[in-house]
Amino acid sequence: MSIQLALDGVTRSFDGFKAINNLSLTVEKGELRAVIGPNGAGKTTMMDIITGKTRPDSGEVLWNQTVDLTRIDEAGSARLGIGRKFQKPTVFETQTVEDNIALALKDDRSVWATLFHRRSTEDTARITDLLELVKLTDHRTDMAGDLSHGQKQWLEIGMLLAQDPELLLVDEPAAGMTDAETMRTAELLRGIAGKHTVVVVEHDMDFVRALNCRVTVLHQGHVLAEGSLDHVSANDEVIEVYLGR
């Protein structure tokens, strides 16, 4: 398998505080990876760097072993095929669920193309499929702002899938979900891994266990341990900084 994403010696500090400290991490194509770590471990900053929101002070971030991700912006990373779901669900609240998905559908993103865009029957069919997948079919014409917290999480996942990205960066998808919803989300992410590469940042250990994948433990901006959940759980350092607390 080839490497989808490789971070090598990445450092980024904010006012002298090293949010990311010599972080090296590789993710294989089609892999499902969970990233865990205590608050302030640098998980969100890592995502910001991968998606071009934040530039690292030093280090290399390579996409598909060729493209330098430190030189592009958010929209550029999205166009390369990196989709990101925020920790706090962010959907377009004053637009319908259908339009939210339609806006995210993979398509030409230029100003002229969107100005003269006509929704094709394939687009509509794809929207229908995606709404089915994230169980929002009944809410198609509802305003996204009227959805429950969990439904917004699902809608955002739907929007992520609509982009058909190669890599999905998913920040705490289970936050605010019921246990049943959490398990269904884990199932969904397991289902799309393989076809897509998925990196999940999560706090909820039950959820990580349900993902049943390789786990990377971040601490103070670098990788503390990596392996199966059982493997990292047995690591003394990990227990000390995170699990033991």
Place this chain on the structure above:
Amino acid sequence: MTSLIDRRMGIFLAGLFILTVAVPVGNLGLEDRLVPSYVVSLLGKYLCYALLAVALDLVWGYCGILSLGHGAFFALGGYAMGMHLMREIGDRGVYANPDLPDFMVFLNYDALPWYWLGFDMFWFACIMVLLAPGILAFVFGWFAFRSRVTGVYLSIITQAMTYALMLAFFRNEMGFGGNNGLTDFKDVLGFDLQSDATRAGLFVLSALALAAGLLIAKAITNSKLGKVLIAVRDAESRTRFIGYRVEHYKLFVFTVSAMMAGVAGALYTPQVGIINPGEFSPANSIEIVIWVALGGRGTLVGAALGAILVAAAQTLLTGWFPELWIFALGALFIFVTIFMPQGVLGVIEGTFRRRPPTRDLTAAREARP
């Protein structure tokens, strides 16, 4: 997909059409004039304001760009047309100089400054009416949006932009007539600006421009691009992470809006007979925001309605209590913000309809600059 002419737009355009027919007929067609001539120009001026309000609503209501400098684009359009009208005066000026406008003779200009060249041609002036504000908006927006200046900061720099232009246009050395501006216009395309027929013609043109502006704005906001604009307004960073280059979208809509404001200014100048640097004053630009907020932000039709209502109220009130107007305007704005968050249009539609207000009105309520 909503249609281009929904109920709201249909009713407004129908009203506008009736006005467009009735006013000139009332002024010219009857023996005893039902509509005095000054009212024709006054209403024409209101329609220019309405178009300006629609232009602002397009960027503020739909894309969340609170421009406090839209008066600058309006004034630039007005100056471009004013420059043509000055050239049309020819040797009928006080100093009877065939090439130089009076103020240039007075200020001892030897020849026309280079940037006045071409303005003797009407078509050239018309292009400049679009280009001058368009280019300013494009360049300004290019730097501002690329540097991701948003919210209050953007509002402040747009305000600074119009203020800087005001100071510049006040200077005699700029070659735009200094603090007197451009005035004493005689005719346009051979039609006497003082004649009732020309005034009626300008009124009709203003109405057509307003209708066209509304429909263009509606077409933009109805398109997928319009949905992207709303997405930018509500969740800018989400829109970026989906892959839209937010700065390109802002730049597009800001430039289109500035050109629309320029057209409004160009129609305004011949109807009021003067364009001066006062049009660049920051207070003017803030007043446009009040029109839009009062009419109903994010509704287009509401913005036009707001401009007409406020301008009409201003005409009436300044007639009765000149010194009270500015307080009345302030009080009106506070009243509307607190008690009518969806604007006049929201109140009207709320009265006539049982079902909950449409969503873009709700968006206006959750207004974030």
